[in-house]
Amino acid sequence: MTNTFSISDMAKAARAASRKMARCPTHQKNTLLRHMADLIESNADRIQTENRKDIAYAHTKGLSAAMIDRLTVSGDTIRSMSEGLRDVASLPDPVSEITRVWNRPNGLQVSKMRIPLGVIAIIYESRPNVTIDAAGLCLKAGNAAILRGGSEALHSNQVLADIIRMALSQSGLPLDAAQVIPVRDRSAVTDLLQLEEFIDLVIPRGGEGLIRFVVENSRIPVLKHYKGVCHVYVDDTAELDMALSISMNAKVQRPGVCNSMETLLVHRSMAETFLPLMAKSMQNAGVELRGCAESCHMIPGMIPATEADWPTEYNDLILSVKVVSGMDEAISHIETYGSSHTEAIVTRDYERARRFIREVDSSVVLVNASTRFNDGHQLGLGAEIGISTTKLHAFGPMGLEELTAAKFVVMGDGQIRT
Amino acid sequence: MTNTFSISDMAKAARAASRKMARCPTHQKNTLLRHMADLIESNADRIQTENRKDIAYAHTKGLSAAMIDRLTVSGDTIRSMSEGLRDVASLPDPVSEITRVWNRPNGLQVSKMRIPLGVIAIIYESRPNVTIDAAGLCLKAGNAAILRGGSEALHSNQVLADIIRMALSQSGLPLDAAQVIPVRDRSAVTDLLQLEEFIDLVIPRGGEGLIRFVVENSRIPVLKHYKGVCHVYVDDTAELDMALSISMNAKVQRPGVCNSMETLLVHRSMAETFLPLMAKSMQNAGVELRGCAESCHMIPGMIPATEADWPTEYNDLILSVKVVSGMDEAISHIETYGSSHTEAIVTRDYERARRFIREVDSSVVLVNASTRFNDGHQLGLGAEIGISTTKLHAFGPMGLEELTAAKFVVMGDGQIRT
Numbered sequence: 063m064t065n066t067f068s069i070s071d072m073a074k075a076a077r078a079a080s081r082k083m084a085r086c087p088t089h090q091k092n093t094l095l096r097h098m099a100d101l102i103e104s105n106a107d108r109i110q111t112e113n114r115k116d117i118a119y120a121h122t123k124g125l126s127a128a129m130i131d132r133l134t135v136s137g138d139t140i141r142s143m144s145e146g147l148r149d150v151a152s153l154p155d156p157v158s159e160i161t162r163v164w165n166r167p168n169g170l171q172v173s174k175m176r177i178p179l180g181v182i183a184i185i186y187e188s189r190p191n192v193t194i195d196a197a198g199l200c201l202k203a204g205n206a207a208i209l210r211g212g213s214e215a216l217h218s219n220q221v222l223a224d225i226i227r228m229a230l231s232q233s234g235l236p237l238d239a240a241q242v243i244p245v246r247d248r249s250a251v252t253d254l255l256q257l258e259e260f261i262d263l264v265i266p267r268g269g270e271g272l273i274r275f276v277v278e279n280s281r282i283p284v285l286k287h288y289k290g291v292c293h294v295y296v297d298d299t300a301e302l303d304m305a306l307s308i309s310m311n312a313k314v315q316r317p318g319v320c321n322s323m324e325t326l327l328v329h330r331s332m333a334e335t336f337l338p339l340m341a342k343s344m345q346n347a348g349v350e351l352r353g354c355a356e357s358c359h360m361i362p363g364m365i366p367a368t369e370a371d372w373p374t375e376y377n378d379l380i381l382s383v384k385v386v387s388g389m390d391e392a393i394s395h396i397e398t399y400g401s402s403h404t405e406a407i408v409t410r411d412y413e414r415a416r417r418f419i420r421e422v423d424s425s426v427v428l429v430n431a432s433t434r435f436n437d438g439h440q441l442g443l444g445a446e447i448g449i450s451t452t453k454l455h456a457f458g459p460m461g462l463e464e465l466t467a468a469k470f471v472v473m474g475d476g477q478i479r480t
Numbered sequence: 481m482t483n484t485f486s487i488s489d490m491a492k493a494a495r496a497a498s499r500k501m502a503r504c505p506t507h508q509k510n511t512l513l514r515h516m517a518d519l520i521e522s523n524a525d526r527i528q529t530e531n532r533k534d535i536a537y538a539h540t541k542g543l544s545a546a547m548i549d550r551l552t553v554s555g556d557t558i559r560s561m562s563e564g565l566r567d568v569a570s571l572p573d574p575v576s577e578i579t580r581v582w583n584r585p586n587g588l589q590v591s592k593m594r595i596p597l598g599v600i601a602i603i604y605e606s607r608p609n610v611t612i613d614a615a616g617l618c619l620k621a622g623n624a625a626i627l628r629g630g631s632e633a634l635h636s637n638q639v640l641a642d643i644i645r646m647a648l649s650q651s652g653l654p655l656d657a658a659q660v661i662p663v664r665d666r667s668a669v670t671d672l673l674q675l676e677e678f679i680d681l682v683i684p685r686g687g688e689g690l691i692r693f694v695v696e697n698s699r700i701p702v703l704k705h706y707k708g709v710c711h712v713y714v715d716d717t718a719e720l721d722m723a724l725s726i727s728m729n730a731k732v733q734r735p736g737v738c739n740s741m742e743t744l745l746v747h748r749s750m751a752e753t754f755l756p757l758m759a760k761s762m763q764n765a766g767v768e769l770r771g772c773a774e775s776c777h778m779i780p781g782m783i784p785a786t787e788a789d790w791p792t793e794y795n796d797l798i799l800s801v802k803v804v805s806g807m808d809e810a811i812s813h814i815e816t817y818g819s820s821h822t823e824a825i826v827t828r829d830y831e832r833a834r835r836f837i838r839e840v841d842s843s844v845v846l847v848n849a850s851t852r853f854n855d856g857h858q859l860g861l862g863a864e865i866g867i868s869t870t871k872l873h874a875f876g877p878m879g880l881e882e883l884t885a886a887k888f889v890v891m892g893d894g895q896i897r898t
Binding site for chain 2: 081084085158164166170172175177179180258262263277278281283284301304307308310311315397415419420421423424425426427428429430431432434435436440441442452453454455457458459467468469470471472473474475476477478479
């Protein structure tokens with residue numbers, strides 16, 4: 063907040079701190095996370111006082127009720143931040159883990175050892191709890207973090223940054239291991255994205271606009287999540303009740319999130335029995351149905367889908383429905399309109415289950431289970447920092463392991479090349 | 481070579497071909513590689529005729545003898561291309577490999593399955609054999625490849641592209657699975673680097689200028705190798721003969737490559753015995769020595785090193801030498817001047833070996849072995865497409881596995897989220 067703020071000094075300090083974090087023993091990192099959790103609880107009033115300044119500012123800016131809701135730090139937010147940190151403290155440390163060892167004919171023993179990535183920048187939008195969740199995961203994996211939340215959350219993020227620094231200090235760790243960018247100016251982000259020398263990875267979390275901005279302006283590698291246009295394909299061998307239950311869960315359990323279903327594909331031989339039951343349940347749950355010509359013909363009240371519907375992530379109680387002739391058309395529809403996020407098949411056919419698994423090119427592919435399981439906690443990663451929908455480095459939910467790299471370690475007794 | 485050439489059509493065709501390649505069974509991919517090998521041998525004359533056109537062009541352009549040497553396709557080059565392909569055919573197929581399986585309390589079985597990355601663009605300089613080596617590795621890992629060699633190698637690369645197409649056709653695979661950009665114009669590369677939608681990864685291979693150009697202009701993720709400033713640290717507990725043998729091998733066995741040693745760090749207590757012997761051997765092998773003040777004082781004929789020497793990749797018979805007070809100074813020197821490529825320690829001390837392995841942040845860290853082992857063949861990866869010196873996705877030599885990603889596969893019996 064001073065005139066002397068320099069994003070490049072911040073990044074340099076993060077690089078130096080990352081070297082110390084990389085060597086930090088597991089117990090010290092766990093102590094750090096538990097100190098953070100305690101300090102969040104003991105400073106709850108102070109956090110909420112600062113948060114109210116952001117909320118007041120948001121009102122003067124005329125932000126939407128939904129935005130203000132995301133910005134608000136409630137008692138539940140406080141609890142969920144500290145419990146999240148204690149959970150991460152109890153997860154295994156990925157750093158120094160040996161994932162594979164093999165021997166060479168000349169007697170060299172080669173292994174791969176997990177190491178921290180180094181410095182990770184997280185660029186996100188309004189929720190202040192991301193400051194704590196992201197810092198906790200980055201630090202546990204031995205990295206330094208540079209955090210940049212939404213400009214509307216600046217006071218909240220600054221007080222959380224202060225708490226992290228107190229915890230780093232109590233734990234004898236470098237104060238620059240987690241830093242929040244203290245200015246609202248967007249040019250700080252543009253400048254940050256050029257600092258390839260000091261920052262190893264950028265993770266943007268937020269709307270497609272933010273993510274495209276980061277990808278287009280970054281020289282640093284980006285792990286990104288564009289959108290989740292998730293499909294469920296109900297095969298003609300599907301068990302009717304299971305198909306209904308998975309479809310309903312995938313659509314209505316939490317329609318605003320990326321792993322909810324946006325398009326339901328139904329085998330033609332199944333359509334006549336399945337579609338009316340599905341439509342009734344969906345309509346009872348308040349879901350607006352937009353269908354292909356064939357399904358509109360079968361279901362009264364269904365709105366004709368247009369070409370614009372198929373690639374759309376509604377994030378809402380809206381579902382597009384298409385009758386397909388079988389696996390070929392289902393897979394081809396997913397290839398054309400999907401987002402490589404999450405797709406599920408409901409089937410009793412062994413061959414088709416195998417084919418769907420092999421041929422569908424998404425970060426999570428499920429057989430007879432809801433798309434809502436694409437989530438770090440649900441899949442057993444312990445916690446997640448986001449979901450990647452591009453394939454490099456990580457594809458799907460990213461946990462602690464995805465915040466590490468691996469180096470080769472070679473042990474010899476004097477071997478040379480001839 | 482025609483007016484109608486469009487880089488974006490090429491990339492679209494590659495994307496479509498990549499979907500077919502991703503589903504191609506292992507035996508068919510191996511047959512493809514063996515067809516390529518046979519066709520290279522049976523078309524050796526044609527390849528060399530086209531190659532002579534490039535060499536003639538290179539002479540008119542006044543290219544250096546070293547450049548012309550790299551450009552030349554000899555009988556040995558032909559043999560090494562076809563043997564390389566047959567070797568890759570015999571390697572295990574990484575695609576569909578399940579790397580981990582675990583169960584969730586709700587009965588879901590979760591696994592990680594390797595899948596191809598999709599479309600890989602390789603941008604390289606003068607050696608035409610890279611066209612074949614890179615295409616072979618990309619195709620074996622189920623990817624499509626877009627290849628862009630040096631403009632001086634255009635005729636050679638075009639005939640090799642033609643041979644790859646013949647082999648794809650003989651194997652019943654899509655002809656667009658490996659394409660060579662048929663124009664010299666550099667803007668084709670700039671355009672290619674924007675096609676994030678169709679291309680998943682770019683691997684530049686060549687000098688630092690080429691690599692920086694790609695990083696600065698690409699929206700597509702880049703796997704890159706900036707430089708190899710490799711260090712050997714001779715600890716005071718090192719066995720003298722082993723330290724000499726490893727140092728000599730690391731410097732002189734092939735000084736022009738990235739994994740050769742550029743800087744030798746020597747523990748002060750070892751300097752008096754080790755440096756004179758090392759200097760004599762190095763000088764006998766024609767190595768120019770550039771030393772810190774302390775080593776210059778001990779070794780007659782050593783040139784004083786300047787600050788500019790420490791971060792320099794000589795790629796030549798030149799070695800910088802520094803006396804250090806111990807592990808702390810050695811590791812700190814590597815952190816300051818190294819390139820995260822390859823570092824080795826020579827020691828008999830258990831604790832120091834462990835500390836060097838843990839704390840040195842390079843893609844390959846060796847104990848009592850030559851830096852020259854940072855190589856896909858030497859480390860047992862079978863073949864390599866390059867060495868990555870940044871940590872995301874791959875760090876160190878990249879084999880077939882590094883040309884794949886992994887998706888989550890979830891098998892259930894109707895599970896939904898509650």
